[in-house]
Amino acid sequence: MNVEKIIKTEKEIPLKPRTLIHLSLVCNKMNEITTAQLKPFDVSLQQFNVLRILRGQNGKPANLSTLNERMVTKMSNTTRLVDKLITKGFVDRVTCEKNRRKVDINITALGQKALLEMDNAMKTAEEEILKNLTEQDLIQMNNLLDKF
Template identity: 75%
Template sequence: MNVEQIIKTEKQLPLEGRTLIHISLVQNKINEVMINSLKPHDVSPQQFNVLRILRGQKGNPANLSTLNERMVTKMSNTTRLVDKLITKGFVNRTVCESNRRKIEINITPEGLEALSEMDVAIKAAEKELLKNFTNEDLVLLNNFLDKF
C-alpha cells in the first residue's frame, strides 16, 4: 500500500505523519473487509463483537457495563446494539430477579448458530487480509503495535 499514491500527493510525507496515515488507511481497509464479510448476516462489526462477548460468557448473563468494558470499539450506544440483536432474535434481555434494576443479556441458540456462520466469514476475511504475512511477520507486527 503506497500512502502517497492513495492520498494522491507527489510530496514525500514526513515519516511520523506517513506512519500514522498508513495505520489509518490499513484500519479503514480492515473495517471495509470485515463489514463486507458480515453484510450477508445483516450484522455490524459492533453487533458481532457483542455476540462474541456473550458467547464467551458460556451461558452466564452479561450486563451493559460488562459489554461496554469488553467491546473492541468503545461506544456509548451498547443499548441500541443489544436492541437490534434482540429484534433479530440473537439475544434476549431479562430483569435480574434478585436486583430488579439489573438487566441481564444472554445470547440465544439462534444467536449462537448465526455466530458460528459469521465466524466462518470472519475467518475467511482474516485469512485474505493477512495472506501476505508469515507467522513471524505477525509476531513482529504485534510486537510493534504493542508499543502503542
C-alpha cells in the first residue's frame, strides 16, 4: 500500500506522520473488508464483537459493563447494540427480580447459529486481509504492534 499514491500527493511525507497515516489507511481497509463480509447478516462489526463476547461467556450471562470492558472498540452505545441484537433474536435480556437494576444479557440459540456462519465469513475476510503476509511477517508485526 503506497500512502502517497492513495492520498494522491507527490510530496514525500515525513516518516512519523506517514506511519500514522499508513496505519489509519490499513485500519480503514480492514474495516471495509470485514464490514462487507458481515453485510449479509445485517450485523455491524461492533454487534459481531458483542456476540463473540457473549459466546465466550460459555453460557453465563454478561451485563453491559462486562460488554463495554471487553469490546475491541470502546463505545458508549452498547445498550443500543444489544437492543438491535435483541430485535434480530440473537440475544436476550433478563432483568433480575431481586435487583431491577441488574440486567443479564445472553446469546440465544439463533445467535449462536448465526455467529458460526459469521465466523466463516470473517475467516474469509482474515484470509483476504493477510494474504500477502507470511507467518514470520505476522509474528514481526505483532511484536512491533505490542510496542504501542
